Amino acid sequence: MKHFRNIFLVAMISLLALSSCLTAVTEEPMQDVVEEVNLLIWDQFYRPEESAVIDILNREFEASHPGVKIEREVKVLDDLKLTVKLALSEADGPDVSQVNQGRSDMGELVKADLLLPLNDYSTKFEWATVFSTSVASRNSFTPDGKTFGQGNLYGVSPTAEVVGVFYNKGIFADNDWTVPTTFEEFETLLAEIKAADVTPISFGSLDGWNAIHEYSAIQHLLVSQDYINDLTYGVNNVSFDTAENRDAAQILVDWAEAGYFTEGFAGIGYDDSNNNFKAGEGAMTITGSWFAPELMTGTDQEFGFFLLPGFSGKPTMAIGGVGVPYSIRKTTENPDLAAEYLNWMISPRAAELWAVAGMLPAMSLPEESDVKVETDNLFGDTLFAWETINKNNAVGHYIDWATPTFYDTLVAELQKLLGGVSTPADFTAAVEVDYAKFLSEQGE
C-alpha cells in the first residue's frame, strides 16, 4: 500500500511539473477565473487506456486554469445515452457531456433546446482549421433539430474511426499473399484464401450491428459521396432502392454463399468473432479502427490494416467518422470555461495522448513533440488509412444514422439477406420502406 502511494506521489509530482511547463506555453491563461469553479464533465471513456488519457488532460486543464476543479463522471455509452437526456435538463446537470451523434440522441437534445450552439466558439478558437466541414457537419443540426448535417455546430469529437480490413500478417506471409490494391484483386484474394482452406473473413452476425458495416463498406465503394451524404442527412429525396445498393447486397450474399465468412457466422457474436481472429483464426476481418488497440496486446500474432480497396478506376470511400462528441449544456453557468475545456480536448496535446494510447485522434498530431508516437505498427496503419480518406475527402458515413429506426431495420433485413430468407431486391425494397416513411414524416 505504501509502495503504491509512493508511485502515485511520484506520478502526481511529475504530472504537476509537466503541466506547469504547459501552462507556460498556453496562450491565454484564464485571468478572470480566480474564485473556485467546479466543472462537471460526463464522458464515456471507460476503458482503462482511454480513461488515463482523459485523466491526464483533466489534470493539465486544472493546472492551467487556477481555481477550476473538474468533477468527472464516467459512464459506458449505453448508460450515458439513457441518462444524459434528463441530466442536461437539470440545473445541476453536467456542464459538459459527451452526447452520441445522430438524430435520436443529439438531434433530440437540440430539438428540446438543451445544447449550446458552438458557432461563436468555433470562430474564436478557429476549429475550422482543426476539422473539415465534412467532420463538423456530423455534429451539426438546424436549431429545430430536424435537419442533420447543417446549421449550428453542437459538439466536437476528439477521436476518429475508420472501417477497413484487418489482416493477419503471419498468415499472409506464409502464403505469399499481398495487400490488394483494387476490389477485383481483393475478390481474387478471397478465392485464393478459401482455396488454401483458411477462413477468408472472420465474421459473426449474431449481434447484428456489425453486419451493417460489412454491407456498407462494400456499398461505399459503389455509390457517390453525394449520395451517401444525402442518404445520411435525409436531404434531396434519395432512395435506398437503387442498383448500387442492390449490387452491394449481391456481393455480400455471393461472399456468404462462397463460404468466405466464418462457418456458422449467423450464430457467432461480434466479440467471439474478434477473439477468434485475434487468436489467429481467419486471414482478415472487416471492422472499425477501434479494434486496433485490442490487437496490439496479448497476442503473439501480428496484424495490419488496410482500406477496403476500390473498384479499379473508381475512388475509394470508406465508412468513417469521428467519435462521440463533447457538447455543452445550454444552461451552464460557465459557458466560456466549458468551451475552453472543449478546445483543450481537441488540442494537439490531446491528439498526441490519444495516439500514444493507440487510438486515432480526430485532430492532426503536433508537428514537433517530445512524445514519440510509434507508427511502424498496426496503429500506424489505421492512422495512415484515416489520413488517406481525410485528405481525399472520402470519409463516408454510418448509414444507420439515416432514420431513427434505420439501425433496427438494417440489422433485421441484413440477417434475412444473409440467412437466405430474402433477396438483394427484397432487401433494398424493405429498407426503402423505412427510409421513405421517414422522409415523408420529415416533410410534414
Add this chain to the structure above:
Amino acid sequence: MKPQTHRRPGESRWKGYLYLIPAFAVYLFFTLIPILETVRSSFYDWGALGKSNTWVGLENYLSLLNDSTFLKAFSNNLVFIIFYSFIPILLGLFLASLLGRFPIPGFTFFRTVLFLPQVISMVVVGVIWRWMFHPTTGPVNLFLGAIGLERLQQAWLGSFKWALPAVGSVGSWVQYGFCMVLFLAGMQRISEEYYEASSLDGANGLQQFFFITIPELKSEIGVALITTIIAALRVFDLVYATTRGGPGESTLVTGFLIYRTAILNNEIGYGAAVATVLTIVILSLSLLIRRLMTESTDEEA
C-alpha cells in the same frame, strides 16, 4: 384466518388500515403511479424529451393493429408460453413424481441441482447459452458431432428456423426447477393413504399419477401456470442477452420491442401503448386461469 376476537366492541376496524399506509405508499409511488403514467403516455405522440407531446387519443393503439412487427413479437410470446410454461410444468410433474414419491439416496442433492438454473440471473443464463450454442466451439454442436449427428449441427441462435426453439428451450431449462420444487412441496401434503388404498384396489403407478397426484396438485399447477405464463409474456432479459430479437425478427418479443421503441428509438407514446396492451393481456390471462382453477376446486368441494 380466524375472525378477530380481541377487538373490543365498538372499536373501529379502520385503525387497522393505518398499518397499511407505509406499504401502500411504496406501492403507490413505485407501482400504481408508474402504471397510470404509462397508460397516460400511451395516448400521446411522445418524443424523448417531452417537449412535443400531442394528444393523439387511440391512434397509437390503432396503429398497433397494423404493425406487423408488434404482431410478430406477440405471436413469438405465444410460442414462448409453450417453452416457458407447458414444457416446464410437464417436466416438473415428471421429476417431482420421481423424486417425491420414493425416497432415493441423495434426494436433497438432486433437488438442489435441478433447481439451480432458477437461481441464476437471466443475463448470466443468456451468456452461458450463447456459448453452449456457439456453432463451432459450443457444447451442443460438439455433442451432436460426437454422437455422429453432424447433420443436425446448426448455427442455433442465428438460424431462422431454430433460433426461437433454441431460446425457448433455454426458458424451459430455467423454469422447470421452479415447477418441480412447487410440485414437490405440494406432494408432501397428499396423504399416503390415498396411494395405499389405490394400490390395494390394484391401481398402478401411472394411474396413481393421473388420478391422485395430478388432481391433488391442482392448486400448485394453477400457481405454476400463472407464474410461468406471465414469465413467458414478459420475457426480455433472455432475448436481450442472446439474440436481441434476431435473426430478422424471429425471436423478437413484446418486452424487447417495448425497450427498443420507447428507450432506444424515443417513441415513448407508442412504446407505452405496447406496454399497456401487454399488461392487459397478462392481467386478463392471470384472472382467467385463477377463475378456471377456483371453479374446478369448487366443483370438487
